[in-house]
Amino acid sequence: xxxxxxxxxxxxxxxxxxxxxxxxxTPAGLAHDRSxxxxxxxxxxxxxxxxxxxxxxxxTVSADGSRITLASAEPxxxxxxxxxxxxxxxxxxxxxxxxxxxxxxxxxxDQGEETAAWLTDFLGTPSRLVRVPPEHDRKTDGLTxxxxxxxxxxxxxxxxxxxxxxxxxxxxxxxxxPLAMDRFRPNIVIDxxxxxxxxxxxxxxxxxxxxxxxxxxATIGAAGLGYTKLAVRCAVTLVDQEAGARGxxxxxRTLADYRRFSAGGVVFxxxxxxxxxxxxxxxxxxAVEEWGDAEA
Numbered sequence: 001x002x003x004x005x006x007x008x009x010x011x012x013x014x015x016x017x018x019x020x021x022x023x024x025x026t027p028a029g030l031a032h033d034r035s036x037x038x039x040x041x042x043x044x045x046x047x048x049x050x051x052x053x054x055x056x057x058x059x060t061v062s063a064d065g066s067r068i069t070l071a072s073a074e075p076x077x078x079x080x081x082x083x084x085x086x087x088x089x090x091x092x093x094x095x096x097x098x099x100x101x102x103x104x105x106x107x108x109x110d111q112g113e114e115t116a117a118w119l120t121d122f123l124g125t126p127s128r129l130v131r132v133p134p135e136h137d138r139k140t141d142g143l144t145x146x147x148x149x150x151x152x153x154x155x156x157x158x159x160x161x162x163x164x165x166x167x168x169x170x171x172x173x174x175x176x177x178p179l180a181m182d183r184f185r186p187n188i189v190i191d192x193x194x195x196x197x198x199x200x201x202x203x204x205x206x207x208x209x210x211x212x213x214x215x216x217x218a219t220i221g222a223a224g225l226g227y228t229k230l231a232v233r234c235a236v237t238l239v240d241q242e243a244g245a246r247g248x249x250x251x252x253r254t255l256a257d258y259r260r261f262s263a264g265g266v267v268f269x270x271x272x273x274x275x276x277x278x279x280x281x282x283x284x285x286x287a288v289e290e291w292g293d294a295e296a
Contacts, residue, residue, distance in 0.1 A: 003191065007030065014037075014038060015059050033149065053244045056073045056080075056122075090131060110128055145273060167179070174253075180242075215227055224274070227272055230261060
């Protein structure tokens, strides 16, 4: 048996996440997850791959989605521009514009000049904020059909603490320090049931590193997930989320030793589509209804 130990939503793609104790899982993922995106003046998505300071933008969205706040998490001694918190009424009625996400064209609703000026000052490059339109009908790929907002692909990213613990063991063998879970930007973090005995936890599937790779169908709380694919990792994992800057070759160097994917790249965690929306809470049991073989 396994439980949810953290739920993280990322209202603005590429920016910092917010841990919540409970939330609604919508067809497009956790409520408000990746419903906004920072773009260039030409509408091309911004990401920590090129703009690591995005990690220092702390967005929060009101429960009804009508208001967004942008705050700075510039560390003490940082040399970047630190504007004050910005509170903006979200518009869904403004004109749509084309936006580019990995070469695919979608629509976005621009959130105005004040928001654009805040992001431009903070990131040091001309930027604007767009919102997913209500009529957004993106289809995501993978084993289970689904949809998402401006996420890289599928709506939900699941990662276990056991997988991270195993990575830490590998890092230690190289003399490298452990890395925070936020390097991997999961939505749902799972772990062995905390109330089990030591023997029960040892026998728990969630104590096995990368067990999430084999889940094909699962119920969590009132919601249901269907496996889409493994999470192929990119240079975002090199960004120290507290500093907003790239920090070296890890974890990609170590993951390349044991998590190479036959289709290319290295993998860590698994992606899922939402097959049944519903409420999720920290502490919910993860009930696996169907298992499959891990992709090589």
